[in-house]
Amino acid sequence: MPERLKLDQVMKLGRSSGRSWATIAAAAVIAFTIGGTAGWMAHGASAAGPTGFDTFTADALDAYKLYVVEVRHPVEVPGSERAHLTQWLSKRIGSELRVPDLQSLGLKLVGGRLLPGATGAAAFYMYEGASGERFTIYCAKAAEQATALHFKGGDNIAAFYWVDDKIAYVVSGPADRERLEKVTKSAYEQIDKTGGKKS
Numbered sequence: 118m119p120e121r122l123k124l125d126q127v128m129k130l131g132r133s134s135g136r137s138w139a140t141i142a143a144a145a146v147i148a149f150t151i152g153g154t155a156g157w158m159a160h161g162a163s164a165a166g167p168t169g170f171d172t173f174t175a176d177a178l179d180a181y182k183l184y185v186v187e188v189r190h191p192v193e194v195p196g197s198e199r200a201h202l203t204q205w206l207s208k209r210i211g212s213e214l215r216v217p218d219l220q221s222l223g224l225k226l227v228g229g230r231l232l233p234g235a236t237g238a239a240a241f242y243m244y245e246g247a248s249g250e251r252f253t254i255y256c257a258k259a260a261e262q263a264t265a266l267h268f269k270g271g272d273n274i275a276a277f278y279w280v281d282d283k284i285a286y287v288v289s290g291p292a293d294r295e296r297l298e299k300v301t302k303s304a305y306e307q308i309d310k311t312g313g314k315k316s
Contacts, residue, residue, distance in 0.1 A: 169259055169285060172235045174269050174278050177255035177287035180232055180241055181274060185251045192228030192243055202229050206240040210257065212284055217254065217304040219244050224252060224300065236260075244300075252290035252300050259285035266301065270294065277301040281309055 184191050194202040199216060207214045209231055216226065224244040232239040232255075239257035246252075264280040275297055276289040286308065288301040 169261055170267050170278050173257065173285045173287055174276050176234055177289050178274060178276055180255055181253045181289040184243065185253065193230035195228040196226030199226065206231060209238045210240055214240060214256065215308050216242055217307040219300060219303055222300055222303055223247055250291055252288065254304055255287045255289065256284055259283055279305065
């Protein structure tokens, strides 16, 4: 509380000015209310919550960092069981998903797993190149109908994010933007082939 509003000073003010306690108390309440309201509004403006892009990208990059280093257990269902993987994760997400084929880019489907996400269940697919480089696709339900591609770069890893038919997708990989963009565009085109209905 500011010095000028401390009780002893308010009391001195009341005695010296001859003002009634009711007037002084009312003035203090009004000053406190105005200051508190202004502070709360400023807090709200400066502490706006994270966007869907921020939340999904952070979750996807955390999953990437956690599982990309796994040698023996990077996924729950291997890529050799693609049909089962697609059916299982589609059911858990509550939307028909498409698992992109990235072999034309030299990336083999390692497999996938189910993860918890900010909006419920999330699907996570991992791909691996001949040199050992790994890329992942993370997807979960989103509030937005659709968005354009957004990029988030870091020191060693990066990601592209978009929303299609209320499903958010994040493609994560090494921080080589050109390479990551090729992988993302291939995934995006396959997912978007049927106008948002994945199969």
